Amino acid sequence: MNTEKQRIVIQIPRLKNEGRMAMKKVTALFLVIIISFFSSCQYVTGETLTPASTPVSTANLTKTPVYVTIPDPNGPRVIDVSQLPFLINVSTAPAFLPGEDILIGIGIVNLSPGTITINPFPAAMKIKSLDRDEIVYHEPAGNRTRDISSEAGSFYTNKDFWDQKDDNGQQVPPGQYEISYEYVIIDQSLSEKYTENPSARFKIADPASAMTKDISVNQTVTDAGLAATLERLELNAVSGTAYVFYCPPGLVVPQWPNPDPNMVMEMDKFFKGDAEYNIDGGDIKKVTHNSGKGNQSGITLYFRNIEPVPLDAREFILTVTNLGGIEGRWEFRVPLE
Secondary structure (H helix, E strand, O other), X not given: OOOOOOOOOOEOOOOOHHHHHHHHHHHHHHHHHHHOOOOOOXXXXXXXOOOOOOOEOHHHOOOOOOEEEEOOOOOOEEXXXXXXXXXXXXXXXXXXXXXXXXXXXXEEEEOOXXXXXXXEEOOEEEEEEOOOOEEEEEEOOOOEEEEEOOOOOOEEEEEEEEOXXXXXXXXXXXXXXXXXXXXXXXXXXXXXXXXXXXXXXXXXXXXXXXXXXXXXXXXXEEEOOXXXXXXXXXXXXXXXXXXXXXXXXXXXXXXXXXXXXXXXXXXXXXXXXXXXXXXXXXXXXXXXXXXXXXXOOEEEEEEEEEXXXXXXXXXXXXXXXXXXXXXXXXXXXXXXX
């Protein structure tokens, strides 16, 4: 399963003094959630808890709303961060193939002046089939606690997995699903207890719903004095990837394990590229480049997030418009029949 790091931007309104510190924490949280999304998890046992009140319903909180727009793979979400002394975000990719591990990122930031405690920890989790309106898998809450202090930069990030098996150990069918957690969190400074149920939706794609092919292309086009080769095209029901190789002028690969930092920065520009594609002469769509590999022979860019290709498609056309800062038009036509 592809585990690429991603970058997001938080849109934050101008706040008064008490809100600015909270927003700094919020910003830090969502940057760290993505950066730490694939780091190892670490459970920390909390101290003995002080008595807490009855759980507070978020519907009864009446603070002036403070809205934050958070980019998400399933579409931007608007969250009111004024209603709780903490903020929870759960995210995952929008689609997976059957049998792939569903990777979920979890992040909690403390907006309270004191320590907050997750109790019980880990939180209870359930996965619901939206098509059948039934719970297919669940995990009960743990028997530990987890403290998050009020110090700047104090937040909790973790990753969770689901292997697509139901409570009977059977693979669930393709369809739309929702994962949700029940977090019970105590604000130690107020002895208040809150419950939150963050969730994220995703699809398990039917492999037969779109073209699935791994095509060895090895087609070379020269433009702007630079040769580029479309080495391979991978297509499936979730997304596609095009692998484009080129040898930029002036390429010098840093020597590891002690590379020259200036050479590393210089080489970074060679891993940038722009491209677009269409199917059978239809609508032109942009395709993102977010990774690659390189050696002294050249650079291979991975153009990912190609939308699923219809089963009856006849031709895939990829046009690369920028390779390492060099503009041109490298057009590749791939027969699909």
